Amino acid sequence: MDFNIRDDLPIYSQVVAQIKAGIASGAISPGDRIPSAREMAADAGVNPNTIQRAMQELERDGVIYTQRTAGRFVTDDIDLIATMKHQLADDKIRQFLHTMAELGFTEEETVKMISFRIQEDKTNGST
Amino acid sequence: MDFNIRDDLPIYSQVVAQIKAGIASGAISPGDRIPSAREMAADAGVNPNTIQRAMQELERDGVIYTQRTAGRFVTDDIDLIATMKHQLADDKIRQFLHTMAELGFTEEETVKMISFRIQEDKTNGST
């Protein structure tokens, strides 16, 4: 037993993940302008270079594109967004299955427990 | 869009979670002696008081018990352990469903995707 204190992802990776999640969920729409790097950095209390790096990674993935002086924009390529969304989901699923496996549950047990959980939530009102 | 940079759980909560996960998975067996607070604190590079607080929480949940001079031990109550294990799992499941909902997937879609993921993993080797 050892403890993963400070097992943070790098900040720039967190920023990448949050932007992608925002696009996947529809909170940020295709074609939307995203705030300037300086603005985001100030909001997050983080160095602009850190945001810059996150933006570079997003652009490399084709998720955003840059217009010289106008700022950065979410891609209009909805197919790419759909692919990205399923990629994010699949990552979460794998990670979840791994966590459950560590707790000693087989995949079948896990599926049953999820179905049960959903059933329960439906019969009761909300959480 | 705002960024939850550095949103760590308190360290003592992380310790509690890891001990519970260790017991649930069988890495730590019922009746096992747990290392001293001092020892764990040194291992983790953490203040002994932090470990102390985690131990108090575990004892309050009945997961461990203290024998005056001999140290702390994992409970022998396997029903309690089973309950705890399912509680942990259910928390993970709720959290997972919430994440997937944020990505814009319904519970039905989520279940289908998990089943698909398991199927895929089975047909291929590992990875």
Added chain:
Amino acid sequence: MDFNIRDDLPIYSQVVAQIKAGIASGAISPGDRIPSAREMAADAGVNPNTIQRAMQELERDGVIYTQRTAGRFVTDDIDLIATMKHQLADDKIRQFLHTMAELGFTEEETVKMISFRIQEDKTNGST
């Protein structure tokens, strides 16, 4: 007419290009360790971060890989190296054809002039 004074590529791109060229030409062999970022930075009189960025780009392209504390190494994937080499060459060719087109030569003229140049070099000794 305007003048492209300081039309430099970014330093990190120059570093990337030189490493790739070195690998393509065989000056750096598959599996070779490349100097540490700090060393290269000192050699080039450049900030270590600039080299770091170049290395990240090379790693992203699969041209090099990183071993935690041991340093960075050229990939052993000779197919990837071959592909990279032809990519570099094709880029040079496109750029060359573009330059010649700007001078007012058709592609056919360009090919003839190259063949003539090679013939000349062969009949005379070297340059």
Added chain:
Amino acid sequence: MDFNIRDDLPIYSQVVAQIKAGIASGAISPGDRIPSAREMAADAGVNPNTIQRAMQELERDGVIYTQRTAGRFVTDDIDLIATMKHQLADDKIRQFLHTMAELGFTEEETVKMISFRIQEDKTNGST
């Protein structure tokens, strides 16, 4: 491996090359008046002496001539221009062959690759 960071040609050489290229390509016609040194220097944000030196070199090559009070003009000698154009092209060709040789390609391979590149460009539209 060492890095030739910032290995610019002297500015006046760049100016010479650009003027020659402009004439070769027809962007500047025989007999055309060339802007004053002062004007070009202002455009390029460069010291007038630098332009002056470039003009001297061009005049020495016979590419331009000076009329005492009227300014500088491109030569009318189309044979000289043709020669200059082929000289420029030959320089580019030599330089290109050298680059390809450094990448490890023989002259024969280079010629084949250029022919292939041209063929490809023809079959597809542009790009």
Added chain:
DNA sequence: GTGGTCTAGACCACT
């Protein structure tokens, strides 16, 4: 010693 990340602050080009 290695690479990885981050901060603080600078200068540039573009419009």
Added chain:
DNA sequence: GTGGTCTAGACCACG
């Protein structure tokens, strides 16, 4: 004002 690049220097994890 935007993004793009670069420097200087710091701290961390790994072994």
